Every structure is written in C-alpha cells, then in structure tokens.
Amino acid sequence: MRTLFFAFLIIGFIGNAQTNIYNISFENAVQHEARIEISFPEVKTNTLNIRMSRTSPGRYALHEFVKNVYGFKATNSKGEKLKIERKDPYSWQVSDHDGTVNIEYTLFANRGDGTYSQIDETHAHLNIPATFMYAEEFKHRPVEVNFKVREDLNWKIATQLKQKSGTTYTAPDLYYFMDSPTEISDFQKRSFELDGQTIEFVLHHQGSEDQFGKYFKDVKEIVEQEKAVYGELPDFDYDKYTFLACYMPNVSGDGMEHRNSTILTDTDALAEGGMKGNIGTVAHEFFHTWNVERIRPDELEPFDFSEANMTGSLWFAEGFTSYYTGLTLCRAGIKTPEEYIKGLSGTFNYVWNSPAHEYFNPIEMSYQAPFVDAATSVDPTNRENTFISYYSYGSILGLALDLSLRKQDLNLDDFMKLIWQKYGKTEVAYKISDIEKLLIEYAGEKFASEYFSKYIYDSQMPEYEELFAEVGVKLETSGNNYFGAATTETDKGLRISGNTLKGSPAYKAGLTSGDIILSIDGTEIITNEELKELVQNSDSEIVKVSFERFSELKTTEVKLAKDPTYFISIDENASKQAKNNREKWLEAK
Known part of the structure; x- marks a missing residue:
C-alpha cells in the first residue's frame, strides 16, 4: 500500500496501450447482479490466467469470491471467442488471442460489509476483490474503471480512487485498485480541512441532514483526538481521506480499513441507536490509518490475494x-x-x-x-x-x-x-x-x-x-455463586448453548454443549432468570442437576464456585494523586 503517484506519470508516457480497462454496469440491480467487462491489451504470452481474489485487504481468511461469478466469456479484439480452460476453481486460462483479451462475466452480490459487495436498487456497495477479476502478470499495470451508475436512482460515486473524468476512475496498479472500496448511491457528504488535507464523510442512510450533522461533529472530534496520539496525520494520497458509511437495513455490520478510506456498515440508523452504536467503528477504523495501514506487519507486505494471510502481530x-x-x-x-x-x-x-x-x-x-x-x-x-x-x-x-x-x-x-x-x-x-x-x-x-x-x-x-x-479505578467481584454455563431458553428447559468453560463448575460436573437442564435440586428450571436466582440464592455448595442428553434423562452434581466476573468502576475514594493520574490518562489531547 505505497503511495504511487509516479505510476500516473508513466501512464502519461505510455498512454492507454498498457492500461487494463474495467467497466461495470447495474441494469439488473434489483436481482443483485452487475455486468462486468475487462480489457487486457498488449498480452505477450499465448495464455493469460484470469482469476478472482480469494482474500481481501484487512481480512486474513479465505472468502472464495469466485463462487458468485457466472456467465464468463472471453473474446479477442475482433469479438471472436477464445479458448478457455479451468485448471483450478479460482481462475480461467484464456489462450489463442490476438494480443487483446476481453473478459465479460456476471457478478451476484448481496452482502454489504467490509469484505463483500452488495448490489440492489439502494446502492452498489463494492469491495473491489469481491467484484473484479484480475491478471496476476499485469499487477503493475495502471487500471482504469468506468462505473456506469444508475442515473435514474440518482447514484453518485465515492471512492479513494482518482477521478479521471465523469464516472471514470484510475489506480496506479492492481494493489491500489484492490484496496479501494467504492460506494455508489444517493449519499450525503460532509467534509472538513485538517492540516491541509480533506477529511470527508460519505453517508448512505435513510436519516436527515440534521442527524448527519450531529454525527459528523463526533467524527471530527475522533479524527482530531487520534491525530493527537501520533502528532500528525499521514500523508493521504491526493490529500484526502474518505469514510464510506452505509447505515442501511439491508447491510451487515462491519468496518474495514484501507489506505485512504474505510468502509463502515451497520443496520442501526442514526435515529435508532446508531448515533452512539456506530461511532466506535469510526474510531477504530480511522486509528488504522496509522496502525496497520502504514505501521504494517512484515508478514502482510505484500498482501497475497491468492492465499490466507497470517501474521503474529x-x-x-x-x-x-x-x-x-x-x-x-x-x-x-x-x-x-x-x-x-x-x-x-x-x-x-x-x-x-x-x-x-x-x-x-x-x-x-x-x-x-x-x-x-x-x-x-x-x-x-x-x-x-x-x-x-x-x-x-x-x-x-x-x-x-x-x-x-x-x-x-x-x-x-x-x-x-x-x-x-x-x-x-x-x-x-x-x-x-x-x-x-x-x-x-x-x-x-x-x-x-x-x-x-x-x-x-x-x-x-x-x-x-x-x-x-x-x-x-476499582476492580471488584460480586461474591455470588457461579454455575458456569451459557444457556438458551427452550420449551423443554435450558439448553447449554456453547462449550462449558474448562474449570467451571458445569465443566467439572460433566455438562456440555447441547445438554438441556431440566431441574436443580428438584426445582424445574425454564428461564435463565430462574437459573440465576436459584444458583445465587442456594445455601448448598453442591446442587443436583437433572438434564437431558441425546433424549436420555441424566443427573449430575455441580459444586458451585464464586463468580469470577469482575466489575470495573471509578474509585471515588481514590487518592488525589490517583485522580490526577486518571485525568491525565483520559483527558482530551
């Protein structure tokens, strides 16, 4: 993720001959489909390997984006079909071309978050690795992408990519392109200047400008406080950083950092708890502009789009x-x-x-x-x-x-x-x-x-x-009795909903995930509150538990322990020195 302005100078000398050209359109957005066209010029090898990424910047697991690709076609400069072979699940080998390889395919996308893409009539929310194919051998080539927006839906484009003209944007190479999420919708936008750079917040939501204005004040405070930690802002490419926020009922909650932008998604509208519920993700992702985007673990340089990325940091x-x-x-x-x-x-x-x-x-x-x-x-x-x-x-x-x-x-x-x-x-x-x-x-x-x-x-x-x-600050425990199992209410009783913690009373008694607790000391248990009250008020150190496992009735004895849960709070009786230390720790910078 390096600043690569020099690559744009190269484009000026080379022209468009060695620029990979992408086009994406959204005629069938209602069915979550996009149609994508890619042109690879000046192909010198007989066979070109076209692939879909398996990973995404900021994520470390495999996601197999290729599963949502279909209708793949390959033609030469004259529109003639080319030979296609599949050597693995992630790629297509195209051969016998005339120096130009043109690709077409349909993408299905219906998860709006920091990893995947979502296309519907509210927006085209695009994470680039989940959207566009690429050719590894051309990773150093510039990229030009034309987003054919739905003008009937009043769509606009927000991205860290550099605008060339209209709806056409450029990236100096594949890596920068892959790291540039794009929100296309009828969004609202606000910005402010800080140290000669623009911080802009793009918001796709169903709320009012007044709500956005209040939220934006908090965003500004966060940016200024985090800048104070490091003493300065990073040098953002094109002197701009963009928050791409989408607080809509059709998305999934997430946040994902990128070099000069971040994706923020949540179902909570600003008027419905999102004003405070979503702001923590803003703080987390913007801090990443320093820590992880530029203060970067060695194992993540360069990022591998074909394999899982692992670091111990x-x-x-x-x-x-x-x-x-x-x-x-x-x-x-x-x-x-x-x-x-x-x-x-x-x-x-x-x-x-x-x-x-x-x-x-x-x-x-x-x-x-x-x-x-x-x-x-x-x-x-x-x-x-x-x-x-x-x-x-x-x-x-x-x-x-x-x-x-x-x-x-x-x-x-x-x-x-x-x-x-x-x-x-x-x-x-x-x-x-x-x-x-x-x-x-x-x-x-x-x-x-x-x-x-x-x-x-x-x-x-x-x-x-x-x-x-x-x-x-005080660190205290309740002193209450502790059973040690997470339970879910069912018609039969309380089902243990996860593995019991090693060393807990329930674990030592042989209770495990899936067991249904029916009664304790002969008292029927139906609700979590009943279990809590019975355990906390028990005068006996050992309780007899009746439960069902694999449709068989069983019993065991649970030796209760003291609840290990801690409660952290401000100590009003702390010394003056401790209070001064706390103030220095928490005060605005």
Whole structure:
C-alpha cells in the first residue's frame, strides 16, 4: 500500500496501450447482479490466467469470491471467442488471442460489509476483490474503471480512487485498485480541512441532514483526538481521506480499513441507536490509518490475494487499535469517564477468565486469524476454551502497557508516536522483535523485556488491580455463586448453548454443549432468570442437576464456585494523586 503517484506519470508516457480497462454496469440491480467487462491489451504470452481474489485487504481468511461469478466469456479484439480452460476453481486460462483479451462475466452480490459487495436498487456497495477479476502478470499495470451508475436512482460515486473524468476512475496498479472500496448511491457528504488535507464523510442512510450533522461533529472530534496520539496525520494520497458509511437495513455490520478510506456498515440508523452504536467503528477504523495501514506487519507486505494471510502481530495491529477505540471516545467527549471505565469490564472478563491462556499466547492467537476472521466452517470447534480474540486480548494488553508506562511518567501515546516515526512514516514493515526493541529504547530493557517475556511471548496476565489503583479505578467481584454455563431458553428447559468453560463448575460436573437442564435440586428450571436466582440464592455448595442428553434423562452434581466476573468502576475514594493520574490518562489531547 505505497503511495504511487509516479505510476500516473508513466501512464502519461505510455498512454492507454498498457492500461487494463474495467467497466461495470447495474441494469439488473434489483436481482443483485452487475455486468462486468475487462480489457487486457498488449498480452505477450499465448495464455493469460484470469482469476478472482480469494482474500481481501484487512481480512486474513479465505472468502472464495469466485463462487458468485457466472456467465464468463472471453473474446479477442475482433469479438471472436477464445479458448478457455479451468485448471483450478479460482481462475480461467484464456489462450489463442490476438494480443487483446476481453473478459465479460456476471457478478451476484448481496452482502454489504467490509469484505463483500452488495448490489440492489439502494446502492452498489463494492469491495473491489469481491467484484473484479484480475491478471496476476499485469499487477503493475495502471487500471482504469468506468462505473456506469444508475442515473435514474440518482447514484453518485465515492471512492479513494482518482477521478479521471465523469464516472471514470484510475489506480496506479492492481494493489491500489484492490484496496479501494467504492460506494455508489444517493449519499450525503460532509467534509472538513485538517492540516491541509480533506477529511470527508460519505453517508448512505435513510436519516436527515440534521442527524448527519450531529454525527459528523463526533467524527471530527475522533479524527482530531487520534491525530493527537501520533502528532500528525499521514500523508493521504491526493490529500484526502474518505469514510464510506452505509447505515442501511439491508447491510451487515462491519468496518474495514484501507489506505485512504474505510468502509463502515451497520443496520442501526442514526435515529435508532446508531448515533452512539456506530461511532466506535469510526474510531477504530480511522486509528488504522496509522496502525496497520502504514505501521504494517512484515508478514502482510505484500498482501497475497491468492492465499490466507497470517501474521503474529494482530494483538498489536488490531488489539492496540481496539484499546484506543474506547479511549478515543472518552477523550473526544462521546463517552464519559464513568461510561468508559465501566465499559472495560466485558472485554476484561472475557480475556481474564478465558481457559485459552493455557494453550496460546497473543502471537499464537493472532495466527488463528485465518480461521476466525469472518471465516466459515461447518464443524464445531472448542474456541470457548482455546481462543481469545486478538482484538480483545491486545486491547487489554494495550491497557496494561499504557498504565504500566504511566507509573514511570511515560505513556503509550508517546510510544505510538515513536513507532509511527520509525515504521509508519517511513512505511518500513516491522517484526514483533522491532516493537520490543523500540520499547527497550523508550522504557528501558528491564521494563520491555519483562512485558514481552510475560505477556507477549508467554500468556501471563498483568497485575491489573495494582495498575487500576494507580489511576483511581476499582476492580471488584460480586461474591455470588457461579454455575458456569451459557444457556438458551427452550420449551423443554435450558439448553447449554456453547462449550462449558474448562474449570467451571458445569465443566467439572460433566455438562456440555447441547445438554438441556431440566431441574436443580428438584426445582424445574425454564428461564435463565430462574437459573440465576436459584444458583445465587442456594445455601448448598453442591446442587443436583437433572438434564437431558441425546433424549436420555441424566443427573449430575455441580459444586458451585464464586463468580469470577469482575466489575470495573471509578474509585471515588481514590487518592488525589490517583485522580490526577486518571485525568491525565483520559483527558482530551
């Protein structure tokens, strides 16, 4: 994802002879179809391999976009049909051409998010790898694409691609093209200038301009607070960054970062909870313009469109970004300090109480991305006991690092600035060892080595109670009894809806996913609330559970334990110093 303005100068000398030309039209949008034409000129080899991407920038799993392609045709410059062979599921081999290969196909697209494309009469929401085929051997060629918009639907085009004229846009090479999502709809748009660059927000929604205006104020605050972390904006190509937001009932919730833009999708309208519900994704994705788009893991350079992409750095790339998501909302005044601190509880408990620490450290959790990052499979897994999301794990480790640094009159903001100067602004891809070396430089060898050896290369947990106390925050448990199984209400009883957590009372008693709890100590259980009340109010340490498994009635004894769930809150009785530390941590920059 490098700035490639020089490629446009090359186009000027070469002309269009070696530019791959794309056209896309949407006559049958009501049936979620687009018709796509591609022309590859100056083909020197007898056989040209045309393929569909299997992955997408920002995603690490395989998605097999080719499954939605049909009606494939190949012709030469005279419109004569060419020989076509299929060597694998992802590509077509076209041969015996006359130096020009023209491709046509139909694309079905009906998932609007950051990975896939969606075409209907509300919009053409295009993720480029999910939409357009390519020829690997021409990856360095410029691309020209004409979006034949539906004028009857008042469609307009929003994209980070450079506008050539009208509805025609250009990219310096295939990589830049693939990294340039495009929203075509009757959208609204607002923008502001910051340090000589334009930040624009494109919004496709069913709400009012007034709602957009209020939301846009929060967007502006987020941009300014995140810029303060790094000290400056990146140099955006063409001096512009574009948020492509689509808050419509027909999309799927998602966010996906790109070099000079981001996709934001959700079903919640601004008037129906989206004003606060969607803004966190804005903060997360914009932080990625530094961390992951330019501060980039070595394993992701270059990005491979034909295979799953794996890196051990997602605890940092995604996790630290997740840490700054909530912190930014607090600093921007969108969340109160009380709301932010209380909101830490869910992520903290998920990470702290997971049995998965026994199996993988944060690096190895990152390696799981090709299997969990919007990946699909039909066989059950034991991820409740073996996996912690690198988003959550890294977020809690980022919190620990920030609070630990603050004990030494340092902070994570300044460390991120240092990383930006060394690896982001220069766009030199980093390895995990590089982050460790930079932390040694910033905070000292003892501090950095202990942090990495305990929490990154191993899966130990930091001393959060001590760290929270330094900023006037309490970490408490309820002391209630704990059963240890997630349940779903059914006509028969409570069905255990996932694998029981290793070490929990239910797990030790031999209860597992799919079991239906019928009664406890002879009392019939129908609702989750009944289970909660019975367990919490039980005077007995051991309860007798009747349940059904595979249509057979069974019983077991469950030895209750104390609930390991923590509640995080502001300590009103904290010392003046701790309160000052908290204010410095959370205040606007």
